[in-house]
Amino acid sequence: MNYSNPTHLQAAILDWAGTVVDFGSFAPTQIFVEAFAEFDVQVSIEEARGPMGMGKWDHIRTLCDQSPIAERYRKVFGRVPTDEDVTAIYERFMPLQIEKIAEHSALIPGALDTLTRLRQQGLKIGSCSGYPAVVMNKVVELAAQNGYVADHVVATDEVPNGRPWPAQALANVIALGVDDVAACVKVDDTVPGILEGRRAGMWTVALLCSGNALGMTHEQYQALTPERLDAERTRIHALFEGSRPHYLVDTINELPEVIADINRRLEKGEVPQLA
Template identity: 75%
Template sequence: MKYEQPTQLQAVILDWAGTVVDFGSFAPTQIFVEAFREFGVEVSLEESRGPMGMGKWDHIRTLCNIPEIAERYRAKFGRIPTDDDVTDIYNRFMPLQIEKIAVHSALIPGALDAISLLRGKGLKIGTCSGYPKVVMDKVVELAGKNGYIPDHVVATDEVPNGRPYPAQSLQNVIALGISDVSACVKVDDTWPGILEGRSAGMWTVALTCSGNALGLSYEEYKNLDAVELDKERVRISKIFEDSKPHYLIDTIAELPAVIDDINSRLAKGEMPQCS
């Protein structure tokens, strides 16, 4: 029996916040600010966005490793934050996140139509997130009420290593019964999520405007003038540059056209690992 390359896609692995729900990815980022503030340490929204896409404990650890934030913590407590301190912040972050997740649970405009088109092309819909399962359960529940029910969900604490490791995407591959990782597309608004897809051997699509990198509400995004929006696209493309996404698009609404292009490339024998 010989190996045969896939000639069309079988699945799309979608991120959640900033990809399908929560335009601007405000739910996780704002809660980081609030969790640190409860310990008397100020962290800006911009700073909190930096490690977005990682599991939340790792995200907090990364924030605490930033010299400026570590110094603020030292000024308050007389020491730089230890792993135990990170766990204390995480334990405060979690109930805040669960309490306020509904505030930013709206589906991103065009998401349902795009996903419907993908299903019409025969694709399965897998998902993963930097959220732990206790938060994901609430996110999934709220999304279902808004009409979005994916085929599979993998939370960051359901695998040994979260992003940028490939485990969550690969767990979707197993659960969905996909025959080849090259027949999958990973869609995400963060560089750890794109690295996850790349490391899993998948096609990758980075979202430049609906998520963490732009960090604006849908109304603010729509109100940007064309020149400013183009400047932001250039800035954001540089953020994603080292993670090497195969495609960059504004929002998930543009994804069906990308899927058609990838299917065309697969039919010609192209593979994601070669580009």
């Protein structure tokens, strides 16, 4: 038996907030700010956005490891945050997140039509998120009410290690019955999500404008002048550079053209690991 490269994509593995739902990825970021505030520690929304894409406990740990935030915590509690302190913040974060997730549950404009086109091309739709299962269940429920149902969902606490490790993406490969990781494309608005796809051996697509990196509502995004939009794209390109995405586009609505290009590359024998 000999190995042969796949000649077309079989599955798209999609992130949730900032990719398919919640333009600007506001649901997780705002709740981080509120959770820290309940411990009398100020965290700006810009700081909260920094580690986006990680599992939420790891996200809080990363924030607490940043010197300015650790110093603010020390002024309140007389010590820098321990893992037990991180867990306490996380345990406050979780009910806040579940309570307020519906406020940011709208689908990205145009996403549902785009995903319908992908399914018509025979692609399976997998998904994963930095949310734990208890939050993910609510996100999935709300998305279904708006017409979006993924073929498979993997929460960050359903695998040994979340992003930037590849476990969630690979769990989708297994569940969807995909026969080669090179026949998958991972779509995400965060660097950890792109690293996840890269480490899983998949094609990767970074979203520049619908997610965490731009951090604007759809209305704010549409109101940007061409000059400001170009400047923001340049800035966000630089943020993603180290994670080496294969493609960078504004929103998921450009994905059909990307998939057509990947299929052309696969037919010529190219594979994502060498691209």
